[in-house]
Amino acid sequence: MRLVLVGPPGAGKGTQAQILSTTLGVPHISTGDLFRAHIGGQTELGREVKQYLDAGQLVPDEVTVNMVRERLDEQDTAAGFLLDGFPRTTAQADVLTGLLDAKGQRLDAVIEFDVPEDVVVERLLARGREDDKEDVIRHRQQVYRSETAPLLAYYRNILVTIDAVGSVQEISERALKALRASE
Structure with a gap:
């Protein structure tokens, strides 16, 4: 199964990704983890990523894609x-x-973890991280919505939206049930 997970920061994607990866028997590929692995391994791509991050810039698509x-x-x-x-x-x-077409593959589903903004703000504030201030969190939510809305439209034919409010187990069960229904 080939899946993409989308959802705002604080939606629980990382937690759900680990559970779904184990349950479905497929690797969880996080771009954040890829960045850290390449930086830690001091690969050519890692050195390039580090230069952008150290300068406070976004990593260009080309580097992420590679x-x-x-x-x-x-x-x-x-x-x-x-x-x-x-x-x-x-x-x-x-x-x-294009990458998948070249291999004769396609995505099976895009799972959107849907969480009201106030719930996400509450979750992230509860983490107590220094950079988790309410105005910063709300700005990240706004950026997510503006960047992701076109992506959700792009994947509308394979989009599966999950209510991501509840216990970790409830959300996992909803996701797996929705995936089975979409097959």
Whole structure:
């Protein structure tokens, strides 16, 4: 099964990705993890990512795409994968479609974790991280909505929206039930 997870910061994507990855038997591929692995391994891509991050800049699509392409070429993704953090834009979605087309593959579903903004703000404030101030969190939510709305339209034919309010187990069960129904 080839899946993409989308949802605002604080929606619980990382937690759900780990559960779904284990349950479905496919690797969880997080762009954040890829960045950290390449930086830690001091690869050429890692050095490039580090330069952008150290300068406080966003990592360009081309660099992110190269990391994802390299990861999707690994053997453990042959039977499927779960992407978390990519694609974030329709341009990245076009690239992913091209990468999969070249392998004769396609996405099975895009799971959107739907959470009201006030719930996400409450969750993130409860973490107590220094950068989790309410105005910053609300700004991140606004950026997410503006960037992701076109992506949701792009994937409308394979989009599965999950109510992501409730216990971790309830949300996992909803996601798995929706995936089975979409097959």
